[in-house]
Structure formats: structure tokens, C-alpha cells
Amino acid sequence: MDKTTAGLNEFLAISVPLTGYPRISLIATGMADAYLSTVRRITGEEMTNEYLTRTAVILDVVGGNEPALDREIRQQLLASLKYGPLTRNIIQMWYWGAWLPLPPAWMAKYGKDHKGNENHFVSPEAYQQGLIWNAMGSHPEGSRQPGFASWSIAPLPE
Template sequence: MVFDYMDYFVSMSVGLTGFSSDAIAPQLDTIDIKSAYLAAFDENLPNGMAEQILERYKTLFVAGGSKPGSEEQIVGQMLGGSGTSAAQILAMRQLIFLWYAGAWPTVQSDGNSSTGGQTFSTVLSADSYTQGLVWRVMQSHPMGSTTYNYGYWASNPPPLSAYLENPV
């Protein structure tokens, strides 16, 4: 199996978000939000850190036999500190935020170690806002954007798995 940079980004994102690869990178992908998120991940991290994280993920993935379904375990190892710096763990947490909220978070220290600082976020685009995974988890849609037909609220909602694209 031949993987490229995007394949490892998608695979790691599956492990970080809990969503299937079909939800993260659907076969028919007219919006291609994964490319925007990979670019933001790369651009917002210093000194090639995104590439370092993906290389570490690739190393663990290949060492584990490149088995689909092992993404969460590998990400768990990385977030547990196995060869991962505190800055890289923070970057992975920022990527989780990006996938769910469609915005890149920045934490500014307020000098109080008990609060950890204040988080500010910047929405990448209108597409990133509407494609945030949080809407699927809430079984909802973003304000001002929906693919539902008028009157959809009169029917019972489909099961959560229909929103998550990840069988329950």
C-alpha cells in the first residue's frame, strides 16, 4: 500500500477525531476541506513541526503493520507522550479543534498557571465553518447553511450514525 503525506494526515485525523476516513476524506469530495486543514496545520506550526508529527505517526503506523483501525491506538501513544514533545501534543490538540470547529485555536497565557490562558480561534473560511465535525456530533447544521429540505424538523431525526458516517 502506497501512502502519501495527505494519506497519513487523513489517517492521523481519523485517530484524533474518532470519525471514519469516509467522513474525513469522502470519495466524492467537492469541498476538499482536508487540504485546507492540512495547509493550516502546516502553516500555523513552527519549524516543520507538522511534518515531524506526521513522520512520527507514519513511523508508528508502519511499525504497527499499517492496519486500518489502529489509528486511535497510534494517536493514543503519541498523545501519551511516547516520543512526542509537549509542543507536538498541543499541536495535535489544535488539529482536533480545527476538525471540530473549523477554526485554528491559539492560547494566550494570562500569567495564571491555574487557568492556562485564554483561547482565541480564527475560522479558516465559510467552508471550514460549515464542515466542522461539531455539527455532525450535534445532529444539527450550521446557522445559515443546510442541505435539509423545508419542514425537515417535522420528522424524527435519523440515527446518530447517519450524521457521523461511522456505524454505531
């Protein structure tokens, strides 16, 4: 298995509860490989593998117990000084298609000398495939237009 696909199942497995979208929806974006590659490139192979191993353990221990999974993600990932910034970046990447810089102190301690930790869209396609558009019931400006006369259809009630 090459570096592109190594860890992809684990990455998708933790991305499901982090985003609230089913696995098939994440795969359908076509961005899973690119997002995992971005994490690897910026945080390094060692940190990426450690993170994916940690998340796999969490998923294995809680099984299908959603309240327990939510609690473990909050306590062991989001509240963690080590895993929290990376977890938040993964969520943001899925929604916005962009990588936001990890804190310099985090990079110095865990990211080593890896390059690319600056604010950037992963790719033009990542912007278009961001989950935020579906969550808003909208479309990315300048792409994937909703169709002729779509303005005449009332928005869905909240």
C-alpha cells in the same frame, strides 16, 4: 509534489483515528488541504513534517490493531508536551473548522516565528464542513438548511 499536497496522505491517515471518521468522509469535506496548509503556516514546515513523520511511524508500527493505535495516540501524541497541543488542534479543526491558539510556550519552543496562531475559522467553508454538525445530527446555523418541513420529523433516538 507541491507544498499543498505534500504530506496530505499522512495528514489524512492520522486524521482518521483522531476524528473517528473514515477517510472518504474527511475528503468529502473538501477541507483536508486547507487544514494541512493551516498547520504548516502556523507551526512551520519543519514541525509539520516532523509531526507527519512521527504519526506515520505510529500508524505503520501498530498496523490495523485499533486498541494499540488508540494507546499509541494517547501516549505518544496526546500526552506529549511536543505533539499534544498540535494533535488537539487538528482534532478541533476537523470538528469546528477553527484554529485555536497553541500555548505561547509551545509556540516559542516549537512554532518559531510563524504568524497566525490566533483563534480563527480556517474559512467560512470550514465552519460549514465541520464534523461537529454530523456528530450532532444537525446543520450549521445559517447554512445547509435541512429542508422544508424537516422540523416535523422526530429526532433520532439516542
